[in-house]
Amino acid sequence: MKCIDEVPAGELKGKRVIVRADFNVPLDSSGKASDVFRLKKGWATIELLVKADAKVIVLSHIGRDPSETLAPVAEALKQFGKVVYVPDLLGPAARGAVGAMAKGDVLLLENLRQDPRESGNGDDFAKELASYGELYVDDAFAAAHREHASIVGIPKFLPHYGGLLMRDEVNALQGALKPQSPSFAILGGAKFETKSPLVRSLLASYDHFFLTGALANDVFKARGLSVGISLVSKELPTQDVLDHPHFLAPVDVTVELPDKQAKVKRPEEVAATDKIVDIGPDSIALIAPFIEQANFILWNGPSGLYEDGFTHYSEAIAELIEQAIARGAKSVIGGGDTIASIEESGIDESKLGFLSTGGGAMLEFLLKGTLPGIEALN
Numbered sequence: 001m002k003c004i005d006e007v008p009a010g011e012l013k014g015k016r017v018i019v020r021a022d023f024n025v026p027l028d029s030s031g032k033a034s035d036v037f038r039l040k041k042g043w044a045t046i047e048l049l050v051k052a053d054a055k056v057i058v059l060s061h062i063g064r065d066p067s068e069t070l071a072p073v074a075e076a077l078k079q080f081g082k083v084v085y086v087p088d089l090l091g092p093a094a095r096g097a098v099g100a101m102a103k104g105d106v107l108l109l110e111n112l113r114q115d116p117r118e119s120g121n122g123d124d125f126a127k128e129l130a131s132y133g134e135l136y137v138d139d140a141f142a143a144a145h146r147e148h149a150s151i152v153g154i155p156k157f158l159p160h161y162g163g164l165l166m167r168d169e170v171n172a173l174q175g176a177l178k179p180q181s182p183s184f185a186i187l188g189g190a191k192f193e194t195k196s197p198l199v200r201s202l203l204a205s206y207d208h209f210f211l212t213g214a215l216a217n218d219v220f221k222a223r224g225l226s227v228g229i230s231l232v233s234k235e236l237p238t239q240d241v242l243d244h245p246h247f248l249a250p251v252d253v254t255v256e257l258p259d260k261q262a263k264v265k266r267p268e269e270v271a272a273t274d275k276i277v278d279i280g281p282d283s284i285a286l287i288a289p290f291i292e293q294a295n296f297i298l299w300n301g302p303s304g305l306y307e308d309g310f311t312h313y314s315e316a317i318a319e320l321i322e323q324a325i326a327r328g329a330k331s332v333i334g335g336g337d338t339i340a341s342i343e344e345s346g347i348d349e350s351k352l353g354f355l356s357t358g359g360g361a362m363l364e365f366l367l368k369g370t371l372p373g374i375e376a377l378n
C-alpha cells in the first residue's frame, strides 16, 4: 500500500481526488452526530489534500438503512473545515458539483448505501464513481472488511493510495499481531460465536488474555453458573479456552437487581432475576498487575453495558492503560463503544496509545492480518 503522503504535493495540485472515508458516526435522538471521533481522525487526509490544492471528493456510508443521509455528518464536519455537501451520488446535482469544483474545495456526496450497488459491489457503480476522480484514496479503515464497490471496486479503475488514517491503523494493528512481551489482551462486547476464532488466536499470541463484557457471561454459563437475565451468546467458550493458561475472566460482577439498584457480587451469587451489567473491583485488581507489567496492551470492547451508563470499570481499565503508556508501554484500543466509554471518562485520549476507528474491521484484521480494502490498495 502506498500512502498519499508519498505523492509530491505538486502532483496533487488541481487533481480531482476521491477520498473514501468512514464517516459512519452514531446519531443522537435529535439526529445529530453524537460522536465525531471518526470525523476528527479522518480529517487529516482531507486537510493534506486541501493544502496541496487538490479537489477533494469525499465518499462515505452511514448506517445500514439505505434511507439514511450524510446531512448530520456534513453539519458536524463544519467544525473541522469548509465542506460543500450535495445529497446526491450519480445524478445531475452530484455531477454538476464535481464539475464546478475549484482547487482546494471539499465536496461531500450522499450516503453510498443509498444505492444497493454499493453493498452489492457492482462494478458499473464503482466505475461511475471512479469517473469523478483522477486518484483514489482509501482512508476508511473501519469499513475495510466490507467488499463494497467504493472500497474494492473503485481502486480497479484509478491509481490508488491509502490515506493517513488507513496507514496509521494498519501500522498500529500490525504491531498488535506480534505484541512485545509481556503482552495483555482484553476482549469485551457480545456474540461469542463471532469472536471465538479471535479468542483462540489472541490466547496464542498474547501472554495473558482477559475476556470481559457480555462475553464473560458466556464464561459463567459455560462453568455452569446462573447468569440470571443477562445477555448470553448462541455459542459458549469450550473447555480448552476456559482452561488455557493465558485465559482470565472476571472474578466479580456488577448486577442490576429487579429494583434497578446495582450491586457487586461474586459470579456464584448471581440470582435468577439479576442482570450482569459490568465487572467489579476485584476483577480490576486481578488484571491490574498484568497491565502494570505489560509492554503491549490490546483492548476491544467495554467491560460494562455502555449504552445503559455502566462505564465505571471500563474507565478503570483506561486509567490502568494510561499509567502503562506513561511508563513507555504501547497500546491499541478500538471498538466504537470502547472509545465512547473512554471519551466519557474525560481521560485525555492522547495519553492512551493508539485509538482505532475500527470495530469489526479491527477484529477481522487481528484475525486475518489483512482486509479486502487493504488488499485492494496493493
Ligand code: 3PG
Pocket: 022, 024, 063, 064, 142, 143, 146, 359, 360, 361
Ligand atoms: C462500522 O461502523 O463498523 C463500519 O462503518 C462498517 O459499517 P457496517 O458494519 O454497517 O458495514
Ligand code: MG
Pocket: 359, 360
Ligand atoms: Mg460494524
